[in-house]
Amino acid sequence: MxxxxxxxxxxxxxxxxxxxxxxxxxxxxxxxxxxxxxxxxxxxxxxxxxxxxxxxxxxxxxxxxxxxxxxxxxxxxxxxxxxxTEPIPVRKPRKMKSQASERFGKIGFNLVMWCFLILILVLVWYYVVRNDDPDTNKADDTPITENSSTPAPATDNPDPSEPAVSVTPPPPTKAPTTVTFNSKSGKTDLYDIGPAGTVHKVELKVVGGRNWVEVRSGSNRGTKLFYANAEDGAVQTYELTEPIYINVGRADFTEVTVDGVPVPDGDRAGSKQLLLVPAAEGAGASATPSPAAGEGAATDSITSE
Known part of the structure; x- marks a missing residue:
């Protein structure tokens, strides 16, 4: 052999x-x-x-x-x-295109993040600063005083002919999705996905060429969700209700996102293993134990709007 x-x-x-x-x-x-x-x-x-x-x-x-x-x-x-002689001129344009795409992708990502930040500031001003304005509160009280000339005592059976006044609280702002690097176990990178109590959507897309894709639930020995060579343009989506293990043959041919937030995969012409772990209810910054005892790993976090 x-x-x-x-x-x-x-x-x-x-x-x-x-x-x-x-x-x-x-x-x-x-x-x-x-x-x-x-x-x-x-x-x-x-x-x-x-x-x-x-x-x-x-x-x-x-x-x-x-x-x-x-x-x-x-x-x-x-x-x-x-x-x-055929592969030589074919691979050079692909490499140049990949570098240009990566540069414009980073610029677009930074622009989207700034737009999300501005949107959050506008929402905070609208629901906090504007609602605290005394002129606004006075205008809200005017319809109530016009409809009732004298205060009426509270009764168990109010008059059905009188219009009811309802106050609707502002809807709660949805917490942004976070992708935080936890640790590295062998060749597998572990990421914590927050916030807890949210069903996150994991999307895996093959871009650039035919690529080997392996997806399992729980761990690298869990139930097979996908196990084959995926064609260029193929998209796989999963709900992150439990840890999901992802193994790809070419990281530069793969885009992995959680609720639209990209998961770093190295973007290189080689295999990559990832383990996405949803945050547990009532847990602190991370509910995933480090795979190696005493191993201190710095955490990198990526956040959506």
Whole structure:
């Protein structure tokens, strides 16, 4: 067995996948998968298919295909000359587009945050400062004094012909959604999602290319909610009623948000594991225990309006 085949087989066994399941995910025949694991590339149709099959196999088991091909390039046959020149001009514009998109995305995010802050200040002025204005209170009392010339004693059976005066309190302001980094357990980043008592909406969108996506409830060994290669533009949404574990093959092809608030995923060409934990009722700043005893982790918080 070759070193590359041993790496792929170990990654597959760690995920609990069989060759039949890999065949279903990648659409590669089982005998080709067995040949890749054993290092017998003569069974495959050609050198171009060897690299393509290795990339698809790596994505299916959560490995970075480019990094795998770079580390084991001495084992993988070199592609034909006519195919080697095609990927070079294609990947450069994508990288430039990603950098420009990231720069404009940060500017747009900062602009939205400032708009939310101004909106909150306007609401505070309207419900606090304006309601405390004595002229406003006087105007509100005028209709009551005009409708009754003399005060009437309170009775258990009021006259139904008299109009009832109702005072409606202002609606409570919805607490903003917060995404706070708690700690890191192995390769998994733990985030606390607040506030408590709110059903948050988690959205996972694939942008930029085909990407491996794994979503489980509770933990990385919980019930499977999604477990497949997702096509570009695919969107998955879930209600955060319990912890949700997310594992993606390419972080730069994935956008994860909670109620519209982005969850940092590194935005790099590699795998990323996240655990989103909803805040518990009556808990303090964080209801999630640190995974490693004595490990002090700084918390970074992202907040919506």
């Amino acid at each position: 070759s070193d590359l085949g041993a790496l792929l087989r170990k990654a597959r066994e760690q995920r609990g996948l069989s060759l039949d399941e890999i065949q279903e995910l990648t659409k590669i025949r089982k005998r080709y998968l067995e040949a890749i694991e054993s290092g017998d590339y003569s069974v495959l149709p050609g050198s171009f298919y060897v690299r393509a099959f290795v990339k698809n196999y790596s994505e299916a088991v959560g490995l970075d295909p480019e990094e795998v091909l770079r580390l084991y390039q001495h084992e993988v046959p070199a592609p034909a000359v006519e195919h080697a």
